[in-house]
Amino acid sequence: MPWINDAFWQQLAIGIAGGLLGIIGALLAAQLSSRGKPKKELSYDLRIERALPEIGKELAPHVAIRYKDRPVPALYVVTCKVENTGNTVVKGQQIRFDLTPAHPVLETYFAPKPEPEWEIEELPETEETPGPNYRFGHLAPGRKITIKIILAAPEEPKVEVRDFNPTEHVPVLPRTSTARANVQVRARIAVALLLALLVIPQAFYALGSVGDIAAPVVQLGLVAALAPFAPSLIRALVHLLFRPAPRINLDRGIVMYDGEIRGVINFSGEPADVPDSAQTLE
Incomplete structure (x- = not known):
């Protein structure tokens, strides 16, 4: 095959090397993002x-x-x-x-x-x-x-x-709290790798024939890097989309919350009379 010559092998080597460098760069960015600052917990x-x-x-x-x-x-x-x-x-x-x-x-x-x-x-x-x-x-x-x-x-x-x-x-925390935080961190890494999967291969395609060789290598590597973090991203999305709406119940004048409520609650004075029809607010 006359088209298989030194120039072809040179372009192939450059393409593969560029693809590997793109994968290594994305993995290093994800690793640095996961580590962040020193944390004691x-x-x-x-x-x-x-x-x-x-x-x-x-x-x-x-x-x-x-x-x-x-x-x-x-x-x-x-x-x-x-x-x-x-x-x-x-x-x-x-x-x-x-x-x-x-x-x-x-x-x-x-x-x-x-x-x-x-x-x-x-x-x-x-x-x-x-x-x-x-x-x-x-x-x-x-x-x-x-x-x-x-x-x-x-x-x-x-x-x-x-x-x-x-x-x-x-900080000394229950395992459920730290596990939830770990899912959030891994979900952020998954989002970063997903964005890299959408952007980096396109940048290689813009380089011409060498980029055409490197882009599939980069895509394959980023997919492999994304796979371990995908379950955390799915769990975070499911929690975000399908978590139950908070409910506010009044039980003998005390506010009872069911759901994830963030903020500060202050009680002052006696609770006001509430009609029976307003015992549960959604």
């Missing part, structure tokens, strides 16, 4: 489970529950998974579990046991800081700690996570 997933099935009133007088030879009314297991979901090492972070009411703690342990280099330790309980208390000496991004707390309680306890860092501010 811990996420936790808290679960409270009854360890044994409830015993009926008829059998209760004839059944005794013991945990390591200690009689207990019932057993509850508190499981808390803490993860560094930021992009910076967190040092000296303290996490405390506030139990309401203060039920006896039978045992605490890690599952699995963290590495010694992480410097995870349980702090002694004091009057000012009641409840299991832990210090995370060195928790790198992506590292996870699972804490198990065994409680003797007649009913399901209320557990709240308290956090403290003596040197810096580190």
Whole structure:
């Protein structure tokens, strides 16, 4: 084939190289966008489970529950998974579990046991800081700690996570909140890659024969780069288009919101009388 010559191979190499450079540039932009500024953040997933099935009133007088030879009314297991979901090492972070009411703690342990280099330790309980208390000496991004707390309680306890860092501010948030924020970040990256998919190949086509070779390579690479972020974009669009409208209900003069409300609500004075027909506003 006479048209396959050195000039053809030269144009092909230039086209492929240009396409690869376009893909690398788009991926680097997406990576920088995802990282952004240094962020310190811990996420936790808290679960409270009854360890044994409830015993009926008829059998209760004839059944005794013991945990390591200690009689207990019932057993509850508190499981808390803490993860560094930021992009910076967190040092000296303290996490405390506030139990309401203060039920006896039978045992605490890690599952699995963290590495010694992480410097995870349980702090002694004091009057000012009641409840299991832990210090995370060195928790790198992506590292996870699972804490198990065994409680003797007649009913399901209320557990709240308290956090403290003596040197810096580190947000400690429920995993649902950080997961929602992560979806938003990935959706923004998907939008950036989608715009690049629409614009960059057209710019290559404008370069002539070399661009005609490079443009399909760029398109294929951008589609491959967009694929991992597409589910987050779809979830964000579904949430934006189909989320339920907020409702305002009046219950004994107290405003009850159902939906996502942002802003500040101030109460002053006594609530005004509201007709029965206006009990629910949409």
